[in-house]
Amino acid sequence: MFIPCDRGGGSAAPDFKGFTLxxxxxxxxxxxxLAIDLVIxxxxxxxxxxxxxxxxxxxxxxxxxxxxxxxxxxxSINAEVYSLPSKKLxxxxxxxxxxxxxxxxFCETLLSWVKSSKCARVVLLSSSHAYQRDDEQLLGTPLRYxxxxxxxxxxxxxxxxxxxxxxxxxAAYPGINDTDKVLHxxxxxxTKLLFTESCSNGIQMAVLLKFCSEGxxxxxxxxxxxxxxxxxxxxxxxxxxxxxxxDLSSQWKIPSSWxxxxxxxxxxxxx
Amino acid sequence: MATFFxxxxxxxxxxxxxxxxxxxxxxxxxxxxxxxIEKKRxxxxxxxxxxxxxxxxxxxxxxxxxxxxxxxxxxxxxNASAFLSSFILDSVCWExxxxxxxxxxxxxxxxxxxxxxxxSFCLFYRLISDPTVLLCQCSCYVAEDQQFQWLEKVxxxxxxxGLQVTILSTCPVADYKTQESTLTLASPFLKALKTKEFQEQxxxxxxxxxxxxxxxxxx
Numbered sequence: 001m002f003i004p005c006d007r008g009g010g011s012a013a014p015d016f017k018g019f020t021l022x023x024x025x026x027x028x029x030x031x032x033x034l035a036i037d038l039v040i041x042x043x044x045x046x047x048x049x050x051x052x053x054x055x056x057x058x059x060x061x062x063x064x065x066x067x068x069x070x071x072x073x074x075x076s077i078n079a080e081v082y083s084l085p086s087k088k089l090x091x092x093x094x095x096x097x098x099x100x101x102x103x104x105x106f107c108e109t110l111l112s113w114v115k116s117s118k119c120a121r122v123v124l125l126s127s128s129h130a131y132q133r134d135d136e137q138l139l140g141t142p143l144r145y146x147x148x149x150x151x152x153x154x155x156x157x158x159x160x161x162x163x164x165x166x167x168x169x170x171a172a173y174p175g176i177n178d179t180d181k182v183l184h185x186x187x188x189x190x191t192k193l194l195f196t197e198s199c200s201n202g203i204q205m206a207v208l209l210k211f212c213s214e215g216x217x218x219x220x221x222x223x224x225x226x227x228x229x230x231x232x233x234x235x236x237x238x239x240x241x242x243x244x245x246x247d248l249s250s251q252w253k254i255p256s257s258w259x260x261x262x263x264x265x266x267x268x269x270x271x
Numbered sequence: 272m273a274t275f276f277x278x279x280x281x282x283x284x285x286x287x288x289x290x291x292x293x294x295x296x297x298x299x300x301x302x303x304x305x306x307x308i309e310k311k312r313x314x315x316x317x318x319x320x321x322x323x324x325x326x327x328x329x330x331x332x333x334x335x336x337x338x339x340x341x342x343x344x345x346x347x348x349x350n351a352s353a354f355l356s357s358f359i360l361d362s363v364c365w366e367x368x369x370x371x372x373x374x375x376x377x378x379x380x381x382x383x384x385x386x387x388x389x390x391s392f393c394l395f396y397r398l399i400s401d402p403t404v405l406l407c408q409c410s411c412y413v414a415e416d417q418q419f420q421w422l423e424k425v426x427x428x429x430x431x432x433g434l435q436v437t438i439l440s441t442c443p444v445a446d447y448k449t450q451e452s453t454l455t456l457a458s459p460f461l462k463a464l465k466t467k468e469f470q471e472q473x474x475x476x477x478x479x480x481x482x483x484x485x486x487x488x489x490x
Binding site: 029054057058059060061062063064066072073074078100101102187256257258259260263264265266267268269 | 479483
């Protein structure tokens with residue numbers, strides 16, 4: 001599944017032992033994917049390979065993180081892997097939707113790759129339909145987290161310190177029987193499947209998600225990536241003197257591919 | 272999501288979400304029902320989503336040698352296929368060497384090589400004077416779940432060392448993302464994408480961000 005980039009000179013395949021794998025779920029508003037774009041763009045991560053898979057709709061374009069003429073002609077496809085060894089971080093970016101009936105095969109192949117490459121843990125960025133929140137969820141923070149039991153032991157305490165909210169379970173049969181609770185992540189794509197599979201396979205996985213709706217999801221992406229940063233500290237937060245809150249939005253670099261997200265320029269004849 | 276009239280509907284999503292995650296575990300009865308339905312579909316003439324590539328020089332049995340190919344030109348879509356028909360193909364210099372047989376909700380191709388321009392077809396031609404030059408005219412729509420299969424079966428039959436592939440395709444101008452409005456653009460125009468390994472001069476500008484190519488040409 002994973003094909004390393006040929007960096008020339010017979011270089012060995014990249015080693016991800018002990019790394020944190022950060023990846024998005026293709027979910028409502030594409031928030032996870034936008035957040036990953038911000039991480040890759042800001043940290044100027046190097047592409048180290050891609051996934052050769054029949055589970056995603058094919059697409060190709062030129063380098064979405066291009067900053068100048070010189071680096072704008074590298075081809076980019078639907079599932080690529082970037083790495084930053086100094087932070088022991090490897091990032092998977094997924095750029096197209098899943099093909100019908102391919103969720104499970106993709107999850108299985110991905111998790112077996114995670115095991116074989118000996119990644120220490122997986123952090124999944126996702127989102128869920130805001131309109132499906134219950135009365136309590138409508139109040140307070142729209143951000144939630146989930147930890148597999150293996151990761152709970154390692155970082156559960158840190159989540160308490162950060163005052164994060166765990167994703168609530170909902171009744172399996174609402175209105176009939178409120179005691180059976182299940183995890184329900186509407187609009188989350190492969191999130192629930194990947195999480196439950198990780199739990200049963202002993203993989204350390206954290207899910208960070210935001211409740212949102214379709215629309216201009218750029219602000220949602222910023223909120224989610226700042227949430228991630230509270231824990232992983234990928235970029236330093238500079239406390240601004242004018243206000244006491246640490247606003248990191250200006251420190252994330254927007255990639256060039258985010259241009260024209262909502263259409264072309266207007267025809268002058270319109271006015 | 273509540274609509275204006277107060278009914279609750281599932282919100283459509285750009286992320287193309289399937290509600291697949293809600294599918295419960297199959298019981299033995301479910302499996303049995305599904306098997307019966309599959310049998311009935313094939314009996315009634317609903318074809319499965321297999322892609323079959325039939326080459327004229329192969330008898331179909333045993334291990335086959337991969338085709339030695341130096342240049343492979345693929346035209347995807349009706350416009351690109353028509354371009355090849357009008358300017359390149361003729362019965363003197365080119366011979367038909369293969370056909371793709373597939374079925375999906377949009378089109379069905381057959382194994383006949385005698386096609387009309389208005390048919391949906393996917394044919395392979397070889398240059399008689401240089402049999403390593405191959406051409407493919409694919410005017411049928413290859414569905415998402417068939418694109419990978421098409422790719423594997425076609426390229427699986429070829430020797431890939433020293434192979435140069437050129438893909439011709441068209442997209443609507445309205446899909447092109449640019450700062451100005453597309454009304455003022457001089458169309459039609461050419462754009463290209465190329466791999467690092469392609470060292471020759473490209474005859475037109477490269478496709479700018481944030482434009483992308485999808486479906487079979489991307490595959």
